[in-house]
Amino acid sequence: MTPVLTYPRTTRGPVAAWRRFVAVLVKEFIQLRRDRVTLISMIFISLVQLLLFGYAINTDPKELRTAVLAQDESVFTRSFLAAMRTTGYFDIRERVASESELDDLILSGAVQFGVQIPSDFGRQLVRGERPALLVIADATDPSATVNAVGALEGIAARAFERDLIGPTAALASTPPPYEIRIHRRYNPVGDTHLNIVPGLMGTILSMTMLIFTALSVTREIERSTMESLLAMPIRPVEIMLGKIAPYVLVGAFQMVLILSAAWLLFDVPIVGSLALLLALTTLFVIANLAVGYTFSTVAENQLQAVQMSFFFFLPNILLSGFMFPFNGMPDWAQWIGETLPMTHYLRIVRGIMLKGADLSHLAIPVGALGLFTLVAMAVAVNRFRQTLD
Amino acid sequence: MRATLPSPAQPIKAAGAFAGDIAIEVSGLTKSFNGRTVVSDLSMEVRRGLIYGFLGPNGSGKTTTIRMLCGLLTPDAGRGTCLGYDILTQSDEIKRHVGYMTQRFSLYEDLSIRENLEFVARIHGLDDPRGAAGDALHRLGLENRAHQLAGELSGGWKQRVALGASILPGPQLLLLDEPTAGVDPKARRDFWDEIHRLAGEGLTVLVSTHYMDEAERCHEIAYIAYGRLLAEGTVSNVVAQSGLETWTVTGIALRQLAETLRGQPGVDMVAPFGSALHVAGRDPALLMRATEAARADERYSWRRDKPTLEDVFIDLMDRGRDNFG
Incomplete structure (x- = not known):
């Protein structure tokens, strides 16, 4: 002995x-x-989210369902529709007989585009009266239709090249002999583009980091190891940093995974500095860890901790500019958005990846993110009860 | 670890307590939760090197008292020192020198035994946590199970490892909160052998328990009920101070006898003990009068006896209920 x-x-x-x-x-x-x-789900969640969102949120969707109301059965109508098909953006599925039928199809979401060719389109065109063609686009999701609309404008000039021969050949010159009126329904101002994958970095990191640290302190309380830990000579800040640090590494791993996938699968460029992106993403990871840890000190059990995480996660998705264009939101929503780490991170990540911004351009979002992290950590350390009182 | 039966330990005779000789000294400790007083005006003193037993029914305030001693709870009133450090202001120092074994298993079940021990060693800033954990494993006789997860251990081994973890940083005082609850008799005996060995090496041990045989293995005991300290001293002192006159009755139809005697004036306690019945009272004259008829009954044989510690505690608890409950 x-x-x-x-x-x-x-x-x-x-x-x-x-x-x-x-x-x-x-x-x-x-x-x-x-x-x-936990470990597998961390890797799995990020991959599945990336693939699902990345592929499901296609920024350049093709073969969009289209309905046609052809009130004019001239050669020009057939040529125009053929030209639409060749762009690859339009899948002409339906032919309707009335405007109300067309409206119903768009309203119900059965088609995303409606093309209306007025009754004497061919005749007016030949007479050189520049008739109007109406294209109705369902713009609820602007990124879904913006490229298709662009393609439409491209075909305007060339659609009738072969039909306008002989005496009407003069009409084939620019400007085109007719006009395409594009009517964007439900959301007249289309924004967002290419934003999705960079934004996904924020979403994925935020969700996994939040939840796993949110559980860290409540788990110790539920498993009754907290009492013993508190009876040992250790300070709250040491416990917090020790608990957060491993997840910074996990976050770094996820970050590399997402960036590789973004680059390999989705051709998202990184115009700016990769090192800066990594450094600032780490800051964002720490900000989320600090929030998760704060929840962990407040929640009474693991379920509550998860609920709090989701409560925080939702506005981060909805009000940060990830889901909706930030400038399109009402003022009050923008004010809330400004307090969220995701908002600033999205500005950083979009700035670096898409626009090639450097640190001097990003001073404000970086400062906001840093301040947020410090405040969250201070709250966490203060909230942490060193006694069982 | 050898499974030898330790000789009943002798209290270390302290001639004139001086400050360095006292491990715990508290007075007037009071703590309430949501208006319910859990510990009330509790004062006690534990000399260094002693095994001090903390007894009392569930919810009597034992755990709360222990938590106040190691700085996990702040008393509402009262003052005191633990190893010479103020329990109100120097809990950081206390935590460095006190090993606390909680009532519920406090090791990380998803960490191996070795990893748990190394964790404790690192928290205490030891220069060589691996070496210290190795020594503790050796001491526990668990070298070949070092990589087993703590959660997979049996109840008895869990407690042994938890004890090993709490003594690893070399504390001067051990606070053990019901360390042997739910542990089988052999493992309990081994556990107590270890406690006696530690006390022999100079550690002060404060241990709470429900078991009477364990109470009798302590140098000194304190009985606490309803948040109040009701008796204190060596086992023989506590028994003697109780002033209980106890009779052991054997014979047939003891159950009937118990029914008849219970509640009679002068009969303070009636309790069956195997094939015998313990009848006790604080007032010998009253007790004799109340049992006169029964003693004349030929079916029973009456023998005057020393009260057991259990008799004393049950009596203390009943009296406590009358006064404070």
Whole structure:
């Protein structure tokens, strides 16, 4: 039997604080490694989200369902429809007989485009009266229709090249002998483009980081290990940093995964500095970890912690400019949006990846994100109860 | 670990307590939760190197008291020191020198035994956490199960490992909150052997328990009920101070006898003990009068006896209920 030994040790100062931090860090790492379900879900969630969103949210969709109301059965009508098909954007599925039928199809979402060719379109065209063709676009999702509309304008000039021969050949010159009136329904101002995949970085990182740290303190309380941890000589800030640090690495791993997929699968460019992007993404990861940890100190059980995370996650998705164009939101929504880390991160990530912005351009969002992180950490450390009172 | 039966430990005789000789000294400790007083005006003193038993029914305030001693709860009133450090202001220091084993299993079940021990060693800033964990494993006799997850251990081993973890940083005082609840008798005995060995090495141990045999293994005990300290001292002192006159009755139809005697003036306690009945009262004269008829009954044989510790506690609890309950 060996007697109780007194080992050489350091109990005060930065070395001791570092050792305590490492103690928690190592423990959290082992627990994370052993918790296969969590680990796999972290990698899996990010991949599935990326693939689902990335492919489902196609920024350049083709073969959009189209209905035609042809009130003029001239050669020009056939040529125009043929030209629409060749762009690849339009899948002409229906021929309708009245305007109200056309309206119904668009309203119900059965088609995204309606083309109305007025009754004496061919005759007016030949007479050089520049008749109007009406194209109705369902613009509820602007990114879904914007390219198709662009393609329409492209075909305007060339559609009738072969039909306008002989005496009407003069009409084939620019400007085109007719006019396409595009009527964007439901959302007249179309914005957003290419934003989706960079925005997904924010969404995926935010969700996984939030939830997994939100559980970290409540889990210790539920498993009754907290009492013992509190009875040991360790400070709240050391516990927090030790618990957050492993997830910074997990976040870095997810970040590399998403960026590779964005580049390989979706051809999203990184115009700006990759190093800057990585550094600022890490800041965003820490901001979310700090929020998750704060929830963890407030929630009474793991279920509550998850609920709080979702409560925070939703406005981050809805009001940050990820889901809807930020400038299209009402003022009050923009004010809320400005307080969310995701809003600033989206500006950073879009700025760097798409526009090639550098740090000097991003001073405001970076400052906001940094401030947010500090405040969240301060709240977390303050909220952390060092006693069981 | 050897499974030898330790000799009943002798209290360390302290001639004139001086400050360095006292491990715990508190007075007037009071704590209430949501208006319900859990610990009320509790004062106690524990000398260094002693095993101090903390007894009392469930909800009597034992855990709350222990938590106040190690800085996990702030008392509403009262003051005190633990290892010379103020429990109100120096809980950081107390945490460095006190090992606390909680009532519920406090190790990380998804960490191996070795990883748990290394975690504790690192928290305490040890220079060589791996070495210290290795020593603790050796001490526990668990070298070949070092990589087993703590959650997979049996109840008895869990408690042994938890004890090993709390003594690893070399504390001067151990607070054990019902460490042997739900543990089988052999494992309980081994556990107590270890506690006695630690006390022999100079550690002070405060241990709460429900088991009477464990209480009798303590150098000193305190009985607490309804948040109040009702009796304190060595086991023989506590028994002697109780002033209980106890009779052991054997014979047939003891159940009937118990029914007849219970509640009679002068009969403070009637409790069956195996094939015998314990009858006790604080006033010998009253007790004799109340049992006169029964003692004359030929079916029973009456023998005057020393009260057991359990008799004393049950009596203390009843009296406590009358006064504070």
